Amino acid sequence: MKIMNCPLNGPRNISEFVYGGEVKTMPNSLTCSDKEWADYVFYSDNTIRVITEWWYHSASGYWFIAERHTASDEIFKTYDPSELFNERIEFESKPEPVEEKSA
């Protein structure tokens, strides 16, 4: 079986991992247009080269980042997300409290 090197657990069978999609910058959902949001959610370059992607080691519940070639399937690097994301992401959404309406 293909082996992936988990930054937390070391080399493991690829079947222990779940693919989590390309690493993309999330637009601000409160201010972006519908088109920008659709682009983030559905569209992708889906091209042939080394891609930076999210992976998840399901046995230990650990998310990390891998750099993998989308044609040769070669995995060049795997590392902890803290190498890319070193600032806390604030979600600005403040849902309005739902008012109870009497019938």
Place this chain on the structure above:
Amino acid sequence: MPFSLLKYGLKNDYPFENDVDLPSPTELKKHYDVVIIGGGGHGVATAYYLAKYHGITNVAILEKGYLGGGNTARNTAVIRSNYLTSEGVKFYKESVDMFKGLSNEFDFNIMYSSRGQLTLAHTDSTIRSFRQRTEVNTHFGGKTELIDPQQIKELVPTLNMNPADMPVLAGLWHIDGATARHDAVAWGYAKGATQRGVELHQLTEVTDVIVENGKATGVKTNRGTVSCGCIVQAVAGHSSIVAAMAGIKMPITTYPLQAMVTQPVKPFLDPLVSSSALHCYVQQTGRGEIVFGGGSDPYPLYNTRSTLDLKESLLASAVEMFPFMANLKLMRQWAGITDMTSDYSPIMGLSPVENYYLDAGWGTWGFKSTPICGKSMAELVASGGKVPELIAPFAMDRFDEFRQVNEMGATAASH
């Protein structure tokens, strides 16, 4: 017939000497009215209907490999219309009806074999969705019934009714379900198109798309540049790559899909059988081989390699369904790369670039749509971009408007 056969048997020479399937290759012309990128079933069907119904014959099909060598020759040839949404069922139903007449139309046997498709339910919620699919299908004139375990046993006596400890509770019996010889479909269309004047250029790879002022005006290939009135892209697994040449980004991710086949055995299995929970479908070909197919690979990749992992997981399910198959020998395993959309419906119609039409997002289920898709794309091209009603719901901008056509449940396990 027997008499002419006898005469043929006694003859010295081969009577079809001059009846070649495809004309020999020619130089590329400087200009075509229509350039079709991709010589799979969809590309050649579009060309065929352009020539046949619209008299448009100054058409070139540009294929980087050989005719039908992409997913058209790799699929497991399931033809059915028992999807979930009305948009989907209406569309696929037309295709099934067209398939029935193709052998006659081509005067070439595509080996259409209407044997019915049985999908097994192992949970109550699956039965509920089967009930819905039965109703939608029946409404649009398809033949689909919900059947009970006794009827299933009678249809498929060799089936284990308790595979992987998941009892078979009911079945979606799609009487219209069928198979056809996939290469023959591509050849039939190609022959019909080229006889009407369309040019098929194999070993001709499109390397760039020329866009001027938002309009597609030509393509660059490994054999030179050609200008054209409009372009149809039908390249399946390479949809995102070719669209990017025209500056178009698509809501598509490319995944490999694998299948495999055993040595031939005596006929024992007439219907196509698939299990919604085991993600496995099983069918016996006219030659007696058993074809196995299942879900896509677990992560995106542009590669047609086969894996041992898939062999193990798919065959474990197949042997649960038909335990005696454990003794059979596997003969071949192969893969195609498939252009998956997140709603499991195709993308057909206009693109952000003028005169550039999209036929993509066919993922793991596009063989069955070859006739109706070709016919609809031809209509779209011939009318200069008026989208036929039947394919309007499948426009790419449905993703921008959040009105997907969700066929995931009806597609995932059986294509």
